[in-house]
Amino acid sequence: MAFALYVGLLLAQGYRRGYAWRSWLPLVAAATLALVLGCQLVFLAPADWLAWLGGDVELARTVAGGPRSVVGGAAFSLGAVLALRRALGFRGWGVLDAFAGPLCWALAVQSVGCVLVGCCWGEPTATGTWGLLYGPGTPAYAAQLAQGLLGAGAPHALPVVPTQFYHLLLCAGTGLALHLLRRRAAGWPGGSRYLLAMGLLCLGRWGIEFWRDAAGEPLLAAPLALAGYALPGLGLQWLLLLEAAALLGGWGWLVRRGQPLGADALVPAGRTPALVGLGLLAATARLAPGTLSLPETLLLQALLLAVLLAEARTALRALGRNLPRLAGLPLSLPLAGALLLATAQAPVPQQTNAPSKTITLSGGVLGN
Template structure:
């Protein structure tokens, strides 16, 4: 990174480049540093990580939205309230973020079981993040100051905001080499944050009541911002730049607000110091509360869509939500007694899939032309039955008995897939294959009922087992050849990779297609999982698209998994599968096995192509 250059005895030139997005780089770095420090601060204070991450996700999203909401103009606010569509404005102000984050923390502190001390945890990380962001503001030229004759002034090259503002005002020629020196108000802000951080560090051992340091932190920042505004150019101010005169004093709108807020917050700090200090209370664990908060954030991000959040902001929110869901899923999977309970993890794993689905949209400012890509979400339902025999391990003289059982199962599936079509990417590389990666979550139940119990045999009754599995997969397709592989993990039902009559927790899948899909192709599947995992099939078949790509029909033979079956029963049956594109967005398919009364299955799947713009990933 280039440093500031001394161009004259009195000024420093900023090596800003109008074509390079310094602001976004340091914006991401500031967010990353803030979150890392907050996670560490929570660990240092002994907070339970699950509620702490939920609180961080909520306050982070509130901070992001607050920086933008407070910067909206009156017409933009009216458009947002009347249409529900987020304005295209890119203006931001940290004042709105601080206000929204504080109010969110105030609302969630008690429900999540935190004491007032939790406010203090946010102080030093915010100071560090703001210092990093100030460097990006210096290099970008935003938030610049008024012209100055002092030796500490900064000059900016053409096409930067300070240069363009001065050129429009006529204070510099249109083809000047650089702008006039301006006050480095961004560096003033950096020094302010560093000074506030130093005060917090020096007073860290004082036994103040919870929340006192947050009040001192905000009061000093607001008061310092009031003073810095005296040297900031109105064109470099995002909010409240107009000047108002009251009692003969001319100040910007934002200064009048800060003149009230700064002393008020410092007054609250003094009042708070008079309260008796209380010990810090640890947050309580509550999975239902945590998952409800995640669901609410998902609904909010889905409503905001592509206009409100940039790609880095989407990634920040997604990382926090997935961290919460992984911890919740692990806690519910193991249960209170440390025993494996796969069905309990269905909700967090399902929400994790929704996180990918609702936060994988491509923000408008990060879209590129090139190789086309799209996302698909699908929902499936299957039901069926099969019969098997089981060795009971009992009987007279140590001999064993074989009991025959019928299994009836129903499973539901939700899936998300990302597909990239053949074409040339932005680097000029030609890709001939269609590539798809995706993840499915299968959940349901399998009811096992004995068909016949011999006289004197063991007393058996129906038994219901939960079925839940995570199924990531990858598929590559060219004109004449298609290959796919996948993995299943969870409670899969009565099958293993090779053989067995016990519950399986791990299995694989594979598929192979030879021939063009529009005309005629041969298909081989190992563990066909399009409709669930209760009784996956091995399939051999032929298919055709009737000369096109809208409709497809596949038929052939299906063989059930290897478990003991009664003598004379067949493991083979026939199958038929039909697929079709109803509209450009909606696809449907159905599947049925036939010809074998001991192996039956029927399923239906509905898919929806998300209305994302084409993008290069």
């Protein structure tokens, strides 16, 4: 639901800003794919990234079954936008602002999932009057059992600080602040709203980490040592504090400077959108089965299909205006079939019996 809301709000932003769909759709698809994969890649050493992206099944299965962190997803998504921005025709930095609000609201929805699943839990509360109770089989229960805080057969874990709700309030509050500041921020330089939103999220997350249980923080949970001295807090807190200082400092400098770094203009992108779409299709085809969940696969399939259909429409227009209006319908069928096959995330079925004469197509997977 968080990823679907993220994409839906981005499409609405593109419509409101008047972006050309042929340039905006590939950028949204690339940012979404980088967001999904970055949440997993952040837990791998850079030396293992190529093997993971190249379809290493065992490595992909290990990573897919492990934790995820939006810290890595946001960083990879920003990198994808910066890498493709100019190639797709976006000459100003204002395109970054289009990603700020959707990410805040998507993270707010994700926080609801964290409450339901029980991840990202907080430390046991001192009084127990304000906290969440998790039963057997949940991460918080298992962690407290391993720490000796619970006895065998305890009906539930000790009440924990509802850090997931704090994160929900942080993300929703940041998104609401951006909405309320939209008129005042209209005169800010391009990219200022993105820096403000990400800076507030990092600063708020830094504060929430003081209540997080270290066993529930999969990323940089160990204390950071400097010159043989262990700094207080988690390693992630220091990273978030540095990021918050850099982002908010950059926002303050841009607003005080008062001169836009570039207009939010869009120029013709030539063949680049088609190349980006084919590159994303090839990248998803290389992923090992199970790397993406079913909702992520369906969402990316829909985005990439929209990119391919937009390119097909542009190609038909280039051939001439005498073609029938419905000429693109037959073309959409092989494009959809190729997309479903390339982005299918189910493992290839193992053939044990003699082959039959029936061929079925289900969920983008061919089976004989």
